[in-house]
Amino acid sequence: MSSHHIIRENQEPALIVASYEALDEEYIGQLLEWSPTVIANDDTVDFFLAADIKVDVVFSTKERAYQQEQVRNFPIKKGFIADALDYLIQHNHKAVNIVCDMSDDILASYSGLINIVVLSHGIRYVYILHRYEKWKEAGARIFVPENLLKSLVGIKHINRNEFITEQDGFIYLEFNSDEYVCIGEEI
CATH class of the missing domain: 3.40.50.10240 (Thiamin pyrophosphokinase, catalytic domain)
Structure with missing residues (x-):
C-alpha cells in the first residue's frame, strides 16, 4: 500500500x-x-x-x-x-x-x-504573540528581547537578550507586549 x-x-x-x-x-x-x-x-x-x-x-x-x-x-x-x-x-x-x-x-x-x-x-526566528512554549534539549540557546519578558521557565540568562535552557524539557516564555515578539533559536 x-x-x-x-x-x-x-x-x-x-x-x-x-x-x-x-x-x-x-x-x-x-x-x-x-x-x-x-x-x-x-x-x-x-x-x-x-x-x-x-x-x-x-x-x-x-x-x-x-x-x-x-x-x-x-x-x-x-x-x-x-x-x-x-x-x-x-x-x-x-x-x-x-x-x-x-x-x-x-x-x-x-x-x-x-x-x-x-x-x-544557524538561527531560526519565529514571531510569537503573548507566550511561547516549546520542548528543547538542555544547553539550547534562545534569543529573545529581555525587556519584553514578563516571565520565563526553564531558561537562564547568559548574555544580553540571550538565554540557555537549563535541562531537557519544556520552556515557557510570557511577554509583556501585545505586539509580536521575535524569538531566535539555534538550528
Whole structure:
C-alpha cells in the first residue's frame, strides 16, 4: 500500500531567499522538498537557475528574461522582503520561510497577516504573540528581547537578550507586549 500526499495550492510555506549564503545548501534543499512557491531577487535568482531549481517570482531592479518558463518578474517598490510578503498575502499564502542575513524589523508588522519563520546563519526566528512554549534539549540557546519578558521557565540568562535552557524539557516564555515578539533559536 502506498501513501499519497495531496498538496493544495499555498498549503506549504512559501520560500523567500534574500541571501542564499545565510543558510546551508542542504537545509535550503529541505525547504524545497515540497515544491514551495520560490521568490528570489537579483542577488539570488542566478543561484537557483544555476542549480536548476524552479523560481516562481523574482523581485528585481531591472526587467530581465529568464531561461525558466513562467517566472513572474516584478519591480521592487518598498523593498524586496516587504514586496515579496505583500505578494504572498495577496495570493492567500498562510506561511513563509525567509532565508536572509538577519531578521528585519519590518517582519513583526506582517506577522499578524502571515506566519513567518526567518532562517539566518544557524538561527531560526519565529514571531510569537503573548507566550511561547516549546520542548528543547538542555544547553539550547534562545534569543529573545529581555525587556519584553514578563516571565520565563526553564531558561537562564547568559548574555544580553540571550538565554540557555537549563535541562531537557519544556520552556515557557510570557511577554509583556501585545505586539509580536521575535524569538531566535539555534538550528
